[in-house]
Amino acid sequence: MTAFTPLQGIFFWGFLLAFGGLMYVLAPRVRSESGYFQGHDEAGRPASRWALTASVFISWIFAKSVTNAANLGAAYGVVGGLAYATYWLSIPFAGWVIYRLRRRDGATGIVPWLIGKYGRAAALAFAAAILVRLFNEVWSNTAVVGGYYGEAGSGAFIAAALLFTASVLFYSLKGGLRSSIFTDGIQAVVFVVFLALVLAWVLPTHGPARLLTEGELALSMGLDLLLVALLQVLSYPFHDPVLTDRGFITDEKTMLCAFTIAGVLGFVAILAFSLVGVQARLEGIAGGGNVPAALARTLGAFGFFAMVAVMVSSAASTLDSTFTSLSRAVACELPLLAGRKPPRHAVGIGALAMVVLAIVGNLPMMLGTDILKATTISGTMVIGLAPVFLLAGRVTYAPLSFHLSFWSGMVLGVLLAMGQIPAGWAIGDGKYALLLGTNLYGLAICFVGFLLPLALGRRRPATAGAS
Numbered sequence: 001m002t003a004f005t006p007l008q009g010i011f012f013w014g015f016l017l018a019f020g021g022l023m024y025v026l027a028p029r030v031r032s033e034s035g036y037f038q039g040h041d042e043a044g045r046p047a048s049r050w051a052l053t054a055s056v057f058i059s060w061i062f063a064k065s066v067t068n069a070a071n072l073g074a075a076y077g078v079v080g081g082l083a084y085a086t087y088w089l090s091i092p093f094a095g096w097v098i099y100r101l102r103r104r105d106g107a108t109g110i111v112p113w114l115i116g117k118y119g120r121a122a123a124l125a126f127a128a129a130i131l132v133r134l135f136n137e138v139w140s141n142t143a144v145v146g147g148y149y150g151e152a153g154s155g156a157f158i159a160a161a162l163l164f165t166a167s168v169l170f171y172s173l174k175g176g177l178r179s180s181i182f183t184d185g186i187q188a189v190v191f192v193v194f195l196a197l198v199l200a201w202v203l204p205t206h207g208p209a210r211l212l213t214e215g216e217l218a219l220s221m222g223l224d225l226l227l228v229a230l231l232q233v234l235s236y237p238f239h240d241p242v243l244t245d246r247g248f249i250t251d252e253k254t255m256l257c258a259f260t261i262a263g264v265l266g267f268v269a270i271l272a273f274s275l276v277g278v279q280a281r282l283e284g285i286a287g288g289g290n291v292p293a294a295l296a297r298t299l300g301a302f303g304f305f306a307m308v309a310v311m312v313s314s315a316a317s318t319l320d321s322t323f324t325s326l327s328r329a330v331a332c333e334l335p336l337l338a339g340r341k342p343p344r345h346a347v348g349i350g351a352l353a354m355v356v357l358a359i360v361g362n363l364p365m366m367l368g369t370d371i372l373k374a375t376t377i378s379g380t381m382v383i384g385l386a387p388v389f390l391l392a393g394r395v396t397y398a399p400l401s402f403h404l405s406f407w408s409g410m411v412l413g414v415l416l417a418m419g420q421i422p423a424g425w426a427i428g429d430g431k432y433a434l435l436l437g438t439n440l441y442g443l444a445i446c447f448v449g450f451l452l453p454l455a456l457g458r459r460r461p462a463t464a465g466a467s
Contacts, residue, residue: 011305012148012149012305012308013149013160013163015305015308015309015312016145016160016163016164016167016312017163017167019167019312019316020163020164020166020167020168020170020171021167023167023168023171023183023186023316024167024170024171024174026182026183026186027171027174027175027179027182027183028041028042028174028175028178028179028182029174029175029179030174030175030176030178030179031347033342033346033347035175035176035177035178036175036176036177036178036324036327036346036347036350037176037177037324037327037328037331037332037346037350038177038249039176039177039178039180039181039246039249040178040249041178046249046250046251047181047249047250048254049250049254049257049258050258051181051182051184051185052181052246052249052250052254052255052258053257053258053261053262053265054184054185054188054262055180055181055184055185055188055246055317055321056091056243056246056258056259056262057188057261057262057265057266057269058184058187058188058191058313058314058317059180059184059242059243059246059317059318059321060088060091060242060243060262060266060318061191061266061269061270061314061317061318062137062140062141062314062315062318063141063144063145063311063312063314063315063318064140064141064143064144064315065084065087065270065314066270066273066292066310066311066314067144067147067290067291067292067311068084069081069084069085069270069271069273069274069277070273070274070276070277070280070291070292070295071277071290071291072084072222072225072274072277073274073275073276073277073278073280073281073291074277074278074280074281074285074291075222075277075281076215076221076222076225077214077215077216077221077222077278077281078211078212078213078214078215078271078274078275078278079215079216079217079221079222079223079226080215080222080225080274080277081270081271081273081274081275081277081278082222082226082271082274083222083223083225083226083228083229084225084229084270084274085266085267085268085270085271085274086226086229086230086233086267087229087232087233087236087270088263088266088267088270089230089233089263089267090232090233090236090237090243090263091237091243091259091260091262091263091266092259092260092263092264093233093234093237093263094237094238094243094244094247094259095247095255095256095258095259095260095263096256096259097238097389097390097392098244098247098248098255098259099252099255099256100392100393101113101389101392102247102248102252103252104393105117105392105393107248108248109244109245109248109333110126110238110241110244111123111126111127111329111333111336111337112333112336114126114402115336115337117392117397117402118388118397118399118401118402119399120337120339121399121403122399122402122403122406123336123337124337125402125403125406125407126239126385126406127329127333127334127337129239129381129382129410130239130241130325130329131326131329132378133239133240133241133378134241134322134325134326134329134357134361135357135360135361136364136378137242137318137319137322137361138165138319138322138357138358138361138362138365139361139362139363139364139365140365141315141318141319141322142161142162142164142165142315142319142361142362142365143157143161143364143365144290144311144315145160145161145164145311145312145315146158146159146160146161146164146365147290147293148160148293148296148304148307148308148311153366158365158366161362161365162362164312164315164316164319165319165358165362166358167316168316168319168320168323169323169354169355169358171183171320172319172320172323172324172354173323173351173354173355176324176327176347176350177245177249177324177327177328179320179324180317180320180321180323180324183316183317183320184317184320184321187313187314187316187317188313188317190309190313191269191310191313191314191317192269194306194307194309194310194313195269195272195273195310197306198273198276198303198306198307198310199272199273199275199276201299201303201306202275202276202279202295202299203275203279205279205282205283206279206282208275210282211275211278211279211282212275214278214281214282215278218430219427219428219429219430219433219436220428220429220430220431220433221430222430223428223430224427224428224430224431224432224433224435224436225430225431225432225435225436227427227436227440228379228432228435228436228439231383231436231439231440231443232379232380232383232439234383234386234390234443235379235382235383235384235385235386235389235409236379236382238382238385238388238389239378239382239385241325241326241328241329242318242321242322242325245324245325245328247259273292273310276291276292276295277291277292277295279295280294280295283295283298285298292307292310292311293307295307296308322357322361323354323357323358324354326350326353326354326357327350327351327353327354328350329353330349330350330353331343331346331347331349331350331353332346332350378413379439380409380412380413380416380435380438380439380442381409381410381412381413381414382406382409382410382413383409383412383413383439383442383443383446384405384406384407384408384409384410384446384449384450385405385406385409386405386443386446386447387401387405387446387447387450387451388401388402388405388406388450391450395451395454396454397454398453398454400453401449401450401451401452401453401454402450404449404450404452404453405446405447405449405450406446408442408445408446408449409442409446412438412442412445416434416435416438421434421437421438425437425438425441427440
């Protein structure tokens, strides 16, 4: 457990309270639906290009992500960090796909587009995947923050995670998506400043050249995970409303520019933070499932605080976006699945959904779960979305196409989680050999499933179904 002196304990626990209090004071109060669910200001104007860029950038710098990047850097050297940073190519790829959907089909959101294209059953299946994703985002980020205050499962660990959750929830309730985007800009600055301080603390020990050459480009040394990431980029971003919701709140060109810049910045930031793990690898520091926390304990009180600030700022930006995405999904998109308009008191319903998620979403954190599984396993489950979005507008389509592709990926993801994928599917002999094989062969199965109804003549014109 992290050992604080009484004075340090007051400071570090007070930091959580002060952070939440400051965000609450600064966050704008929003009552309108356009502000709460679309992020518009009081004059009805959408977020600016740079506000959207900062929001997308920091919202996708999850606390679990920087922790995973460091863990992988410790396990495989820079190849591990590069593998995890590759997931950030999802952002510009998603921006390009959403740009096409908006320009060609007039799409106003992923769920409405799916309803128009593949029917309500397809949109319902997709919405269920979104809810699972949002559920995972809560515990996987609060657990990271808790890890800096105590061992997993301890009273201090759980108390810190719950205190952090409450702090973020209160300012999220105040302003919805508008509040999230506004505070994201502040959190992005905090993250970058303290990331620079952490790296300045770590890099001189061995030097950048030594850190960037540690590791081996081999399947058993992280290359298998790099290939998994490249495959999952084709589908992974589309089941994350934290990202896709922001693809529909500004004009198309502003969105595409913001997504591209945010993706590049995110890739660089994650790769840079993975060097913290490489440093731990060279120093022989065993961090278990939380290498940054283990390394932070060797940096003294100031170094530890800098690491805590990095994690809290990144976790808060993701958690408030998770709350607001669920709010929009429950209040605005789920009614569409029943053929109804959003309810009269949509903002109140959305706020209630946030509170429920804050409570239920922390249950796995209290029970203990490997945070990397929130990315790799869920990423496999949604590989069936790749043909749905990659082939949109390029081929004719049928509602059955969606289901054959989507559910093939879901079944493979569940089988992988249960350890039921045949060993013969493994590619190489590394830790992620079976994951790589499942994603490669699984993508092939999903594409075949998507195209099969078209080959059998059960199709609609590629231009139909605009949302």
